[in-house]
Amino acid sequence: MQVKRHVAVVYRAYPNRGQCALIERTIGCARFVYNQMLADRIEHYKQTKESLRNTPAQYKDRFPFLKEVDSMALCNAQLHLNRAYSRFFKDPQHVGFPKFKAKHKAKPSYTTNCIKGNIRLEDDGRYLRLPKLGRVRVRQHKRIPDDRVLKSVTVQHTRSGKYTMTILFEYETQIPEPRAPKYFVGLDYSSHDLYVSSDAEKPDYPRFYRRTEQCLAREQRKLSHMQEQSNNWYRQKTKIARLHERVRNTRRDFLHKTANKLVGQYDCVCVEDLNLQAVSQSLKLGKSTMDNGFGLLRDMLAYKLEKHGGCMVKIDRFYPSSQLCHDCGYKNTDTKNLSVREWDCPQCGVHHDRDVNAALNIRDEGKRLIS
Numbered sequence: 001m002q003v004k005r006h007v008a009v010v011y012r013a014y015p016n017r018g019q020c021a022l023i024e025r026t027i028g029c030a031r032f033v034y035n036q037m038l039a040d041r042i043e044h045y046k047q048t049k050e051s052l053r054n055t056p057a058q059y060k061d062r063f064p065f066l067k068e069v070d071s072m073a074l075c076n077a078q079l080h081l082n083r084a085y086s087r088f089f090k091d092p093q094h095v096g097f098p099k100f101k102a103k104h105k106a107k108p109s110y111t112t113n114c115i116k117g118n119i120r121l122e123d124d125g126r127y128l129r130l131p132k133l134g135r136v137r138v139r140q141h142k143r144i145p146d147d148r149v150l151k152s153v154t155v156q157h158t159r160s161g162k163y164t165m166t167i168l169f170e171y172e173t174q175i176p177e178p179r180a181p182k183y184f185v186g187l188d189y190s191s192h193d194l195y196v197s198s199d200a201e202k203p204d205y206p207r208f209y210r211r212t213e214q215c216l217a218r219e220q221r222k223l224s225h226m227q228e229q230s231n232n233w234y235r236q237k238t239k240i241a242r243l244h245e246r247v248r249n250t251r252r253d254f255l256h257k258t259a260n261k262l263v264g265q266y267d268c269v270c271v272e273d274l275n276l277q278a279v280s281q282s283l284k285l286g287k288s289t290m291d292n293g294f295g296l297l298r299d300m301l302a303y304k305l306e307k308h309g310g311c312m313v314k315i316d317r318f319y320p321s322s323q324l325c326h327d328c329g330y331k332n333t334d335t336k337n338l339s340v341r342e343w344d345c346p347q348c349g350v351h352h353d354r355d356v357n358a359a360l361n362i363r364d365e366g367k368r369l370i371s
């Protein structure tokens with residue numbers, strides 16, 4: 001089957017001084033337009049009880065500095081605002097009303113779209129040509145195949161002081177016909193080890209954050225003794241952001257490798273459809289849950305499996321995987337207590353490791369659902 005797919009590639013960029021200034025200005029203008037439009041919509045609604053359809057072009061006469069920056073960045077600010085509104089109207093119970101973007105809180109980035117090839121990679125991928133900015137030096141780590149079409153670019157000034165360009169490519173691909181899976185595996189979520197598989201395997205999961213944590217705590221303490229918004233304070237903030245960034249990158253790398261290994265070994269992966277946010281908030285496991293990125297692993301597995309003709313099965317989150325005895329199906333409610341790591345089945349007497357038993361149940365439930 002021929003399908004369209006998108007892939008985002010992050011490039012590190014090295015803009016010159018003038019380009020840096022223009023990037024900052026564009027980010028500022030996008031934020032300004034977003035806030036201005038939001039304010040006007042709120043005001044208009046208060047007065048007329050009707051919604052206002054405003055566009056960035058209407059502001060260009062009143063604020064001429066908006067003409068100096070990439071107009072697509074402003075259009076995207078409008079799209080972002082529209083999306084914030086529609087998300088709110090769809091589910092007002094859970095999604096808040098659009099908020100104003102604060103200068104030091106909002107993500108410092110802007111997005112621009114490719115129109116008639118105005119954005120392109122040049123000199124064998126050494127430069128990226130962008131509207132208004134011109135040629136920006138970028139670093140490419142792998143060659144992009146020629147059939148990929150450049151759709152948009154998000155320019156970001158990271159908290160650690162670097163510039164990145166995230167390029168979105170579109171391409172057509174043949175996804176292999178899903179074959180009847182042969183090799184099944186169940187993964188039971190574990191906040192300590194990331195997961196335990198039905199073959200009793202755990203990834204060799206390094207807890208990056210914990211390791212860097214002491215280092216971070218020390219640097220945070222230093223920051224708290226500094227004069228806010230002084231030069232030293234800003235320098236220290238950058239240092240902390242760099243530490244966070246390193247943790248994030250190492251973790252992502254590890255998750256990619258783990259997912260690739262699983263995809264190579266199995267063609268059907270069964271996982272629980274857990275609400276990880278709820279887990280991290282309720283069980284005092286916040287730090288390790290946030291740290292280990294099981295949700296990201298699940299997403300990576302889903303698309304990597306699809307690429308290879310495998311599949312992923314999500315088990316209902318209320319399926320009592322850790323309570324059922326895998327050998328006889330007896331439901332042992334004692335195991336609701338998370339501190340029970342091992343147990344003997346009261347009915348058939350088989351000795352169980354809590355996590356492996358749960359993973360086996362998840363695997364078999366997945367098998368049942370798919371057939």
Ligand SMILES: [Zn+2]
Nearest residue numbers: 325328345348
């Ligand atoms: Zn049993």
